[in-house]
Amino acid sequence: MSVDIAVIDYGMGNLRSVSKAIEHVAPSASVVVTSDPAVIAAAGRVVFPGQGAAPDCMREIDARGLRQAIVDAARSKPFLGICMGMQVLFEHSEEGDTACLGILPGTVQRFPHEAMHDDAGNKLKVPHMGWNNVHQAMPHPLWVGIEEGARFYFVHSYFVQPTAPDVIAGFSHYPFPFTCAVATANIFAVQFHPEKSQNDGLTLLGNFVTWNPGERDTACDMSGAACA
Amino acid sequence: MLAKRIIPCLDVTNGRVVKGVNFVELKDAGDPVEIARRYNEAGADELTFLDITASSDNRDLILHIIEAVASEVFIPLTVGGGVRVVGDVQRLLNAGADKVSINTSAVTNPQLVKDAADRYGSQCIVVAIDAKRAGDHWEVFTHGGRTATGLDAVEWAKKMENLGAGELLLTSMDRDGTKSGFDLELTRAISDAVDIPIIASGGVGTLQHLVDGVKEGRADAVLAASIFHFGEYGVDEAKRYMKQHGIEVRL
Secondary structure, eight states, rough: OSSSEEEESSOOOOOHHHHHHHHHTTSSOEEEEEOOHHHHOOOOEEEEEEOHHHHHHHHHHHHHTTHHHHHHHHHHSEEEETTTTTTTTTSSSSSTTTEOOOOSEEEEEOOOOGGOOOOTBBOOOSSSEEEOOEEEOOOGGGTTTTTTEEEEEEESSSEEEESSSEEEEEEESSSSSEEEEEEOSSSEEEEOOOOOOOHHHHHHHHHHHHGGGGGGGHHHHHTTTOHH | OOOOEEEEEEEEEETTTESSSOOOOOOEEEEHHHHHHHHHTTTTTTTEEOOOOOOOOGGGHHHHHHHHHHHHOSEEEEEEESSHHHHHHHHHHHHTOOOOEOOHHHHTTHHHHHHHHHOOOOOEEEEEEEEEEEEOOOOOOEEETEEEEEHHHHHHHHHHHHTOOOOEEEEETTTTTOOOOHHHHHHHHHHHHHSOOEEEOOOOOOOHHHHHHHTTTTOEEEEEOOOOTTTTHHHHHHHHHHHTHHHHOOO
């Protein structure tokens, strides 16, 4: 059986939501939740979700022998990182002082306690949990059909800080601006949960399952936005 | 800006929603999937299912419900009721729950909260606290409010945060079912004592109560059952009201 979309399972939490949402937007695609490097290598596109803590994620990735398969997929085919699956693409996480996959330059940091209050002085809770506005920092095929500032569902205590600002595809505020989406050639990764973000989340996933990274200029034209 | 959340709560027993959900033209008033779909369309930010099934024989029915709802409704789903061991958490997450709420077992076995948070992450562990005023403080109750624990609710909330709870669902047993509004002092005391989000519950009778829960009680989310179930107010109506009163909501 050829696999259209592989959802990488490394034992970190609930993957059913992700696979169900993808099946919903791509009913004719074969979607497989897998921890088999060969299946990941053969899949047409790859979704890399994840919940929990960074040290556990990295340990489980290595315990299952998945590191190389993830790195290879992130370099070669449409690749969607979600939540922890976005964070561990970077070099290092402050959470448990953890060395991550290093596919993207940058680090992962905790929302700093001293900054967590709004303009009126009210305490802001961590984890950052709930629906927040996502601002699109670049036109991208995965944003097509999604309004600037649309709300997505977040739940996280750490956020990514890319070294190269040109990979920033989206940002949100809590209370300061933080990166919540990054994009490179064939990678798109988000801090929020598209699989839990109702219609806009499904739109993003639907865009991913039809995304052909080589045709980015065409997609930019379709979105009506100017390509930088 | 982060929106305050509105969370309808559905009581489920033996695979059916009870408390008569009063949507117009609902074909089957007890069908959890149809009810979840309607709440989703109305703009609910999350859904909470409380399994009140008495017989352990029928406990697995909630898993089928969650599986069915999670296949169609793509917003966060929390499930509580009868969670006793880490295996219960795992089964609910595997069925499609995004968060699992632990109540009585958090008191009888606090290690469960830590073990579950360590294993699955704090983001999916909600601790439900049922509290009742006792003089100048609030006491934690279990078993649906029947059993006093002697625990101070504010201290208990801090302990649960330290053990790894990602969120607290706080119910005032004094107000539950009274429609007289949240216990705002209780809500504020606990919200100020911890850094994790608080869901206020118990006592909502009007839309102003929801506003008060956020503004006065400093709740991050508000949970309500009867005002939505019996069709007195819609979730969308509640959100518009909150927005008119200066609260950030997802519309």
